[in-house]
Amino acid sequence: MTTFTIAATGLSMNYMPQYIAEQQGFFEEQNLNICSYLPDPWTKGLDDLENGQADVVLGGMWLPMIYSQDIQKYTSVAKIASKCPLVILSRERLTGGFDWKNLEGKRVLVSGGDGAGHYLMTVGSAREGGADPSKIRFIHDFSTSMICDLFEKGFGDFIVVQPDVAHSMIDRQVGFNFCDLTRKGSNIPWSVYYGLPETVESKLDEFEKFAVGLQKGTSYLLENGGEACRNIIKKNWPAISVDDGIKTIDMFIKEGMWRSTINIEYQEVDRWQDYLILGDVLDRKIAYEQLVDNRPYLYSKNKLSL
Template identity: 35%
Template sequence: MALQPFPLTATGYNLNYLPEYIALRHGFFRELGLGVTVTIPTPWDGVLDALANGSATMCLGGIWVPSMYRNRVQNYTVFAQIANRSPLALLRRTSDKTDFSLSAVAGRTVLMKSGGGASVGLFFKMLLREHGVDPRGVDYIQDLDGVMLGDLFQGGMGDYFVTDNLSAQAMVARNTEVAIAMQMVTQGDVPWSVYYRETETITPEVLDAQRRFCIGLQRGIEWVLEHDAGEDAFRAELAELFPNVPIDVVVAVTNDFRRNGMWTTTSIPRGGYERWQLGLRDARLIEEPIAYEGLVDDAPSAAAQGCKCRG
């Protein structure tokens, strides 16, 4: 049977996308008749060009993009999520022996990577507001490459560094002068990484393909949740997927994500969605929170839940 082409464009290559990589490697999409392929443009906002010119069927990235574009530039419809929590970590220096709380960030300098979009700053500043800290009382250095900022932080710049958890843990593993102050996967639900496409291009045939994609992705999520990352076969896959990070670090972060709700289902929970909308409003990306049904069509994901369908 010929596979239906299902090209995906993504804003990056990240550990929080792991269930999709597993679904691809294990043939879960192929068994459902979908030929899923992935491209990652540089710069990342080329994903919108790929949707516009038809070279991609869907985009994987932050929900803040379709939120801020809605009724301004282009309307997009979100149909699934892969990451249910923020994959970030906050680093500080080991010379700081105080018990950490977010209130300690007030009046300090925070380095934040921003190469993959605005999510890092958006989430961290929302988290500060939720904990009663005015983000305007913090100094930020965030318009530089993440590797450059990491080197500068280790060299003495700033007080804290926000980056992805995998990079943070790899840094801690090789540098005893820095430590994890907070893993943000523990800080509640948000639809961190979602799939979407232009609203006007959605047809019954598209919805059917999205449904089958969600079935395959759900199988990938379930596989990850059912297997400890330290198992030999899983560990070997992680080593192939992330060859530039020490495998013990990848295994540890994967298991932290498994335990702390990074991956749940392909459906976007309303509570996390509404929380993130408030964060986007307070960051002035949107004027008011967008109603769930105004941005999300949960039908493909809902149809996939509990479905054990194969090709």
Template identity: 30%
Template structure:
């Protein structure tokens, strides 16, 4: 008998591929889990899903559990799927000569309709490169699709969107991806699974089984070129050209988008500094304060040699 395990996700994205692979190949079912996913709109309804008990985990940015910690509901992250930010800057110049300092004095369009991650991330990168974010103009209160259309029409100097759509845009208009942050942006726990409250022993058992299955899906994604599972990619993202999807997936595989379901400690500390810089926490939260590492520990002990 399988146990239901519904995920309330903040989107449907290529960087979630290991989860989709694990479901496609029956790894969750092998662990006794009947996993399915919903993508509520607006995105913050993932928290309503957790509160109602209709979803057992949310998938999204770790800034949400961080922001709520000690203030309201306790959300506990226990696994990650994306180890890099799947974002890219689109510009009008030559990518070979681009530097982040080029943003100074310019205008960057970036969506603000699906959470805070995009703005937090870019402003963290600017700080890490000794660039004052006050020297850059941001337009970020609009939908991503609207901003893309306006950027192509001449608004702003740069557009920050997800890498797949950035690549698609560059392939059909006179613009270019000047920086792919999945490649050059460093490790960061961009997409994590979290649950409401401190998990019980029963929940930790479910999380451990989920963690193991996700790890198998991640290994399959990493172990084989994307053209060997092109049919899965096509079914997941029918609006994208399959050649582009395969190329993007192989780039993600090479760049370190997927590593392990264990939340990266160094990346976590880095991201906490960025979340604090954005004012969502008064100071960075320690790894063991926020993260439940029990599923990772149990999964590593229970792997059969």
């Protein structure tokens, strides 16, 4: 067995294909022992890539895109999620139907300390949905725990949070569901596996085997639905009911969180770069081939006759 090490930026339900693949033994079939851990802070995962303690980081593709601007070359090898799982809550119950323009003139609290993806997805989706981002008062300078504390104590009009946090706030009537970005947001490469190009090159056989296991986990999840995740949910998210977790997974499947393959699609990369340019963290678009190494996916495609 060869150990393949993943520095994950969080524990998230949209990473379920990997968890399913581990549970079902799909990586073991490839003679891979998966070692997945949560570095603290999550940015330590980047250092672990450099010193060889991690083979890949699992997280948002916004980071390798930003760093590819003559800072540090990372290459993305597989996608695990095509939708943003976040939920936007409003302080007051809104009537009259959903409209992105409801955010205009309002304070919208978005986590900043945990990464840039939350803000970039919200601002890009709002503009794509017809709102003027310059009229939205984004607050994205604090950690998730701080924005939640601020919102619960009366600061801000909207907040962008993970589904489990949203469910808790809704249950306690702290906020009301404005929109699920899984439903209202477009397809983007929200979560991918990325690493150093030289590591991918030197360990290509391991990356290809990992892609096979991940693809089998994705296919299994799409075929069997949230019920197949019952034990995983119970173990990793004890604060929410297992049935609610299963409903979330089934909603993710219905709304296209996971595509049929782990391929990082050109159109998704192109759209995500539009959002990054709007968020002023990307100066211009980077060629797809400079960001993505498709060889692991193509290996899995051929191996599994996709």
